[in-house]
Amino acid sequence: MSFSVEVLAGIAIELQSGIGHQDRFQRLISTLRHVLDCDASALLRYEGRQFIPLAIDGLAQDVLGRRFTLEGHPRLETIARAGDVVRFPADSDLPDPYDGLIPGQESLKVHACIGLPLFAGQHLIGALTLDGMSPDQFDTFSDEELRLIAALAAGALNNALLIEQLESQNSLPASPTAFEQVAHTEMIGLSPGIMQLKKEIEIVAASDLNVLIEGETGTGKELVAKSIHEASPRGVNPLVYLNCAALPESVAESELFGHVKGAFTGAISNRSGKFEMADNGTLFLDEIGELSLALQAKLLRVLQYGDIQRVGDDRSLRVDVRVLAATNRDLREEVLAGNFRADLFHRLSVFPLSVPALRERGEDVVLLAGFFCEQCRLRMGLSRVVLSPGARTHLMSYGWPGNVRELEHAIHRAVVLARAARSGDEVVIHARHFSLHDESTPATMSEMPEPQVTNRNLRDATEDFQRQMISRALEQNSRSWAASARALETDVANLHRLAKRLGLKP
Ligand SMILES: Nc1ncnc2c1ncn2[C@@H]1O[C@H](COP(=O)(O)OP(=O)(O)OP(=O)(O)O)[C@@H](O)[C@H]1O
Numbered sequence: 001m002s003f004s005v006e007v008l009a010g011i012a013i014e015l016q017s018g019i020g021h022q023d024r025f026q027r028l029i030s031t032l033r034h035v036l037d038c039d040a041s042a043l044l045r046y047e048g049r050q051f052i053p054l055a056i057d058g059l060a061q062d063v064l065g066r067r068f069t070l071e072g073h074p075r076l077e078t079i080a081r082a083g084d085v086v087r088f089p090a091d092s093d094l095p096d097p098y099d100g101l102i103p104g105q106e107s108l109k110v111h112a113c114i115g116l117p118l119f120a121g122q123h124l125i126g127a128l129t130l131d132g133m134s135p136d137q138f139d140t141f142s143d144e145e146l147r148l149i150a151a152l153a154a155g156a157l158n159n160a161l162l163i164e165q166l167e168s169q170n171s172l173p174a175s176p177t178a179f180e181q182v183a184h185t186e187m188i189g190l191s192p193g194i195m196q197l198k199k200e201i202e203i204v205a206a207s208d209l210n211v212l213i214e215g216e217t218g219t220g221k222e223l224v225a226k227s228i229h230e231a232s233p234r235g236v237n238p239l240v241y242l243n244c245a246a247l248p249e250s251v252a253e254s255e256l257f258g259h260v261k262g263a264f265t266g267a268i269s270n271r272s273g274k275f276e277m278a279d280n281g282t283l284f285l286d287e288i289g290e291l292s293l294a295l296q297a298k299l300l301r302v303l304q305y306g307d308i309q310r311v312g313d314d315r316s317l318r319v320d321v322r323v324l325a326a327t328n329r330d331l332r333e334e335v336l337a338g339n340f341r342a343d344l345f346h347r348l349s350v351f352p353l354s355v356p357a358l359r360e361r362g363e364d365v366v367l368l369a370g371f372f373c374e375q376c377r378l379r380m381g382l383s384r385v386v387l388s389p390g391a392r393t394h395l396m397s398y399g400w401p402g403n404v405r406e407l408e409h410a411i412h413r414a415v416v417l418a419r420a421a422r423s424g425d426e427v428v429i430h431a432r433h434f435s436l437h438d439e440s441t442p443a444t445m446s447e448m449p450e451p452q453v454t455n456r457n458l459r460d461a462t463e464d465f466q467r468q469m470i471s472r473a474l475e476q477n478s479r480s481w482a483a484s485a486r487a488l489e490t491d492v493a494n495l496h497r498l499a500k501r502l503g504l505k506p
Contacts, residue, residue, distance in 0.1 A: 100384050100428070112133075242283065
């Protein structure tokens with residue numbers, strides 16, 4: 001069989017129609033699946049030694065969240081290195097990245113597979129994959145015809161990538177995608193809320209404004225900070241992290257601004273603080289709402305005048321630092337309650353970014369689940385990790401009070417449980433592997449186990465009880481110390497100290 005002019009014209013027209021790249025790519029993939037009569041087709045973009053699915057047809061939705069590294073997928077590596085059409089023999093012992101991911105055929109392996117690398121000049125920019133369940137499915141198409149399709153798709157993909165670069169406010173010059181380039185921090189998700197956030201990140205990254213990142217615990221605020229830093233002109237310089245909630249009051253100032261020898265007992269040498277370490281780069285102040293009022297005043301001074309004073313030193317040092325701050329508190333309320341300085345709030349929130357809760361992101365839950373499944377597969381050396389349809393429904397119906405972090409932990413736990421339940425290196429996650437419950441309420445006394453009567457005395461028994469309360473709160477709050485402190489109605493710095501004393505943290 002060969003393609004008629006009508007078929008080729010149809011493909012070319014699909015590549016010109018549609019309201020956006022995503023729509024065009026989706027039409028292309030669906031048309032190809034129809035014309036070539038395949039069970040699954042996908043268009044992938046190549047970046048930083050991994051393939052990123054842009055459009056899929058006939059594959060499970062979570063494929064859109066998976067990132068296929070060359071190291072973890074020998075079949076894709078073969079396509080990346082080939083330079084031309086690759087036809088894998090039906091008995092190829094290289095596992096197909098989509099094995100178990102074709103709905104309705106989860107237990108079967110892909111039998112016919114073609115990979116078309118896509119180039120812009122000499123540079124690999126992506127690939128088209130065509131998969132079928134019967135071995136001779138694609139024999140009727142010549143390499144010449146497949147090359148033609150690849151050329152059309154490569155042109156469209158290259159245009160889309162160039163337009164994306166032009167549209168972005170980023171001042172960094174566009175560089176072609178090199179084979180060795182490393183992957184940047186990526187936020188998985190295609191929901192309107194996340195697409196809007198990605199746009200805002202791009203805009204603010206090019207500026208030098210301070211940014212306040214707001215959002216519930218585990219929504220990805222740190223990831224947002226990393227993305228801003230990497231996309232900013234400061235990206236080549238350090239991104240320094242400081243968790244304000246874990247800062248004991250006694251050392252906080254020295255951590256931020258450094259100290260000179262002899263400034264206080266134990267200051268045996270000069271030491272630079274986080275601001276100096278972040279000079280010319282970015283300082284990420286996590287859980288800024290936990291900073292004491294005294295330190296807030298000092299931070300404000302740095303933001304106003306751009307200089308710092310080490311503890312015990314009268315001289316000022318100039319620093320050029322961009323501050324990104326994150327909080328899961330409502331800082332406006334904290335300002336009204338007198339816990340946070342209004343002037344600092346206004347300085348920090350010149351460009352506020354709000355990270356949506358996971359329950360507001362629709363199918364992103366499934367995409368993120370796919371992303372974490374693929375991570376687990378690589379880490380645990382498994383040949384495949386797939387979600388059953390029941391597991392997907394289950395993930396979509398849960399409320400995720402601990403957001404993406406809770407989902408990440410739930411997937412890791414489910415993979416371990418599913419793996420333990422059957423031998424071999426192929427894991428299918430079912431709904432029963434998630435023991436999910438929708439309460440975000442803290443543990444109450446009645447839920448807690450009785451303190452052990454074998455305890456020697458009141459102090460030991462009390463400490464045991466405290467350990468249990470803290471562990472339970474951490475578990476229920478996706479290991480966020482700030483959220484656990486709120487649930488236990490205690491101050492977060494005290495909670496850190498207590499946990500340390502009880503041996504719950506180093
Ligand atoms: N969109 C996303 N794509 C991929 N991974 C994500 C995404 N959002 C969050 N994660 C992952 O979820 C975990 C929690 O994210 P992160 O630590 O950035 O949340 P946070 O809002 O800063 O949490 P906290 O409020 O507790 O400080 C991390 O492992 C992060 O890599």
